[in-house]
Amino acid sequence: LAKTTQPISMDSYEGQEVNITCSHNNIATNDYITWYQQFPSQGPRFIIQGYKTKVTNEVASLFIPADRKSSTLSLPRVSLSDTAVYYCLVGDMNEAGGGNKLTFGTGTQLKVEL
């Protein structure tokens, strides 16, 4: 499994755009990149997933450069409720059998203030 490195914490203010970058230098050809969000005393929640270039959904965008050695999660106009831990994961899309078996790192604690 490719190892990921992301900042331990980030601070922001309401209404700002937040970009969290994850480094995954040894990403493999079959690996995809997934981000999860976790609030205290809850399980992680899927945010976005991508393989290359840019992916956008209703809550975030994911930017992946051509070499795929890093990725950036972009949260537009954050609010207090976006305060959470954000995890970047890299896993094999061709994993045999059922489901994925991703292991999470320590994540990035995002704190949004007024």
Added chain:
Amino acid sequence: ETGVTQSPTHLIKTRGQQVTLRCSSQSGHNTVSWYQQALGQGPQFIFQYYREEENGRGNFPPRFSGLQFPNYSSELNVNALELDDSALYLCASSLPGGNEKLFFGSGTQLSVL
């Protein structure tokens, strides 16, 4: 709401005891994964069940065992509890496939005294 339910929500045990945690997966999901999350750490993969068979295991000793039932619900059993087993135990269900998103329950907070 993910549709994944775990019970109990909290549990206190003493060292050496055994514990069983339960998980009901989201409708239509036949794959269940269990994770252990210590305070301040990310979730660590324990094992996964697919169609009632163990399908991958993380770096956890054999005293961590599990079951999956025909309705895809699952149990996590931990024998001979140790103090370091104190953690949030998370269950996640998904469809089969390496890039399927995981749907997590809210977890069971286990305290071992």
